[in-house]
Amino acid sequence: MNSNNSYTLKTGLLMLALMAPLAVMAQQSAGNGHTLRLSLEEATELALDQNFSIEQAGYEVDKTQAKFRQTNAVFLPQLSFEYNAISTDDPLNVFGFKLKQEVVSQQDFNPALLNDPDAYENYSAKFEVRQPLLNPDMFLQRGAVKSKLQSSREQLAGTKNYIRFQVRQQYYNLILHLRQLEVLDAALETAQAHRRQAQNYFEQGMISKEDFLAAKVYELEMESRQLHTQNERDKVEEELALLLGLEGNAIITPTDELQVEAQPELADNLSEIEINNAQTRAIDLQVEAAQKMVKSAGFSFLPKINAFGSYEYNDQDFAGFDASSYMIGLNLRWDLFSGFSKAGKVMEAKADYHKAQSMQESHRQEQQNRLRQALRSLDHAQKELALTEEAITQSTEDVTIRTNRYEEGMERTTDLLEAETKLAEAKLKRVMARFKYNMSLAALELLLEEHFKN
Numbered sequence: 001m002n003s004n005n006s007y008t009l010k011t012g013l014l015m016l017a018l019m020a021p022l023a024v025m026a027q028q029s030a031g032n033g034h035t036l037r038l039s040l041e042e043a044t045e046l047a048l049d050q051n052f053s054i055e056q057a058g059y060e061v062d063k064t065q066a067k068f069r070q071t072n073a074v075f076l077p078q079l080s081f082e083y084n085a086i087s088t089d090d091p092l093n094v095f096g097f098k099l100k101q102e103v104v105s106q107q108d109f110n111p112a113l114l115n116d117p118d119a120y121e122n123y124s125a126k127f128e129v130r131q132p133l134l135n136p137d138m139f140l141q142r143g144a145v146k147s148k149l150q151s152s153r154e155q156l157a158g159t160k161n162y163i164r165f166q167v168r169q170q171y172y173n174l175i176l177h178l179r180q181l182e183v184l185d186a187a188l189e190t191a192q193a194h195r196r197q198a199q200n201y202f203e204q205g206m207i208s209k210e211d212f213l214a215a216k217v218y219e220l221e222m223e224s225r226q227l228h229t230q231n232e233r234d235k236v237e238e239e240l241a242l243l244l245g246l247e248g249n250a251i252i253t254p255t256d257e258l259q260v261e262a263q264p265e266l267a268d269n270l271s272e273i274e275i276n277n278a279q280t281r282a283i284d285l286q287v288e289a290a291q292k293m294v295k296s297a298g299f300s301f302l303p304k305i306n307a308f309g310s311y312e313y314n315d316q317d318f319a320g321f322d323a324s325s326y327m328i329g330l331n332l333r334w335d336l337f338s339g340f341s342k343a344g345k346v347m348e349a350k351a352d353y354h355k356a357q358s359m360q361e362s363h364r365q366e367q368q369n370r371l372r373q374a375l376r377s378l379d380h381a382q383k384e385l386a387l388t389e390e391a392i393t394q395s396t397e398d399v400t401i402r403t404n405r406y407e408e409g410m411e412r413t414t415d416l417l418e419a420e421t422k423l424a425e426a427k428l429k430r431v432m433a434r435f436k437y438n439m440s441l442a443a444l445e446l447l448l449e450e451h452f453k454n
Contacts, residue, residue, distance in 0.1 A: 035251040040171050043244060043252075047167045048160060050245025057152075057159040064145070064152040071142035077131045084126075085318065089119045097122035100314035102323040123320060125313040133330075134305040140296035144289040151285035158278035163243065165446045169439060170240040175254050176435040177233035180428055184226045187424040191219040194420070198413055211413035218417045222424075258434040260385060275367045277449045287360050290353040297349040300342050303334035367447060374443040381437035388430035395423035 038046070048054060088094060094117040098104045101122065107113065132138070198215035201207040241250045309328040313321040335342070399419045405411035441452055 035253060036246075037253045037255050039255045040168060043171055043240070044164050044167050046244045046246075047163050051163050051243060052245065054156070054159055054163055057156040061149075061152045061156050064149045068142075068145045068149045071138070071145050074132055074135060074138045074142050077129050080128045080130075082126050082128075084124045085121070086124075087119055087121045089117055091115060091117055094120040097314065100124070100312070100323060100325065101316055103316070121316055123315050123318050125321065126310055127312075128310040129308065131307040131309075133307055134303075136302055137296045137299040140292050140299060144292035144296060147285050147289035147292060151282045151289065154278045154282035154285060158282055161278055161446055161449065165442055167240070167243050168442045170236055170243060171254060171256075172258060172435055172438050172442075173236045174233065174240060174252065175256070175258055176431055177229055177236055178254070179258075179431045180229050181226065181233065183424055183427045183431065184222060184229055187420065188219070188222040188226055190420055191215070191222045191417075194413070194417065195219045206409065207413060214414045214417060218421070258431075258438050260382075260434055260437055273371065273448070275364075275371060275447055277367075277447060280363065280367065283356075283360050283363050287353070287356040290349070290356040294346070294349040294353050297342070297346040300345065301335075303332055306331050306333075370443065371447055374440050374447065377436060378440035378444070381433050381440055384433040385430065385437065388426055388433055391426040392423065392430060395419065395426050399423050 086093075086097070088097075091114060095104075095108065095114060097120055098108060195215045195218075198207060198212045202209060202212035237250075237252055238248045240252055241248050244250075244252075307328075307330050309326070311326045312324065314323045314325075315321060399416075402411050402416045402419045406413070406416045445451060
């Protein structure tokens with residue numbers, strides 16, 4: 001290879017090395033605003049994998065799991081080791097250290113040495129074990145923490161269910177605004193055509209200025225509604241991206257549509273419908289944990305029994321282990337009066353328990369209300385769909401008749417525009433009814449944790 005080719009190759013490699021970071025940055029920049037075509041199922045899976053609320057709920061489970069693991073101390077031994085280096089001229093300690101080091105001699109009983117000893121050193125190594133035997137209040141506290149752990153797991157499941165509901169809501173909301181834009185785009189095209197036709201008729205003196213201005217105002221109104229709906233669509237798109245754990249400028253294109261099936265079959269009597277979702281189970285477990293804490297506070301008045309033992313080395317020299325001794329025993333402790341602190345804890349635990357019960361009942365009634373609202377909304381949406389279909393049929397026929405009469409000069413512009421408005425409104429209502437139907441079904445699925453085909 002000649003020198004020119006070598007120089008050219010080196011220059012090319014240098015340029016590639018310099019351009020590579022720029023290319024990566026460009027790809028990352030393009031990736032931040034890339035378009036995603038997602039079905040509802042794909043969007044839901046993405047949210048379950050990347051949503052921040054689910055991630056935080058998972059950490060809460062880990063935190064409660066750690067608290068539950070701490071309660072193993074109720075029945076597992078505790079081991080410790082300590083090493084002390086002491087220098088003292090305290091008479092009692094000096095004589096005691098000599099006893100521990102097993103070096104006491106006859107002269108150590110000399111009153112002068114006993115009363116005023118010289119500084120003495122002691123190096124001790126101690127292994128200690130403490131074994132809980134009977135701590136009934138701590139056992140119940142462990143049970144309460146276990147109930148809280150189960151509650152946090154149910155809360156995690158409830159968070160996932162709610163995120164599914166939110167993704168579904170925003171996904172359908174995005175479809176809603178896209179279909180509304182389709183209706184408004186068509187209405188705007190029609191309005192523009194009417195405005196141009198009205199302008200020609202006005203210039204030819206076939207219609208009044210009032211009719212021409214009415215066509216112009218109608219066009220401006222459609223443009224305004226189109227801009228407003230576009231803004232709402234962008235807002236929904238950003239909220240959906242946040243739920244999916246994506247950047248806010250991600251462009252999401254739904255591949256599913258708002259489907260309408262027959263209303264799911266449920267019991268006629270709402271009292272027969274059992275609402276047993278993750279959120280309800282989590283609250284029930286919180287009540288259970290509060291009840292155990294009341295019992296634990298009551299058992300704190302009972303005595304506690306624990307075993308202990310130690311093995312100790314003492315020496316006058318550092319790292320010496322000549323003299324050793326051990327100690328084992330049982331400890332019974334009964335706090336007969338604690339200044340009403342334990343009684344206060346019992347009162348506090350009972351208040352927490354009653355509060356949890358109140359929250360449980362409030363949640364139950366709220367769930368029943370939501371169930372009734374979802375069923376009413378579902379029934380109303382189905383009826384609204386039937387009415388809008390009929391309204392669209394009649395409005396379409398009315399627009400056709402008025403358009404023909406308008407072209408023949410037998411209809412006023414305002415009457416034609418009014419018919420066009422009614423048709424557009426009917427189409428928008430149909431889209432909204434489909435959205436309400438699907439969201440009512442989603443609310444039922446969230447409450448009952450059942451999947452209804454839609």
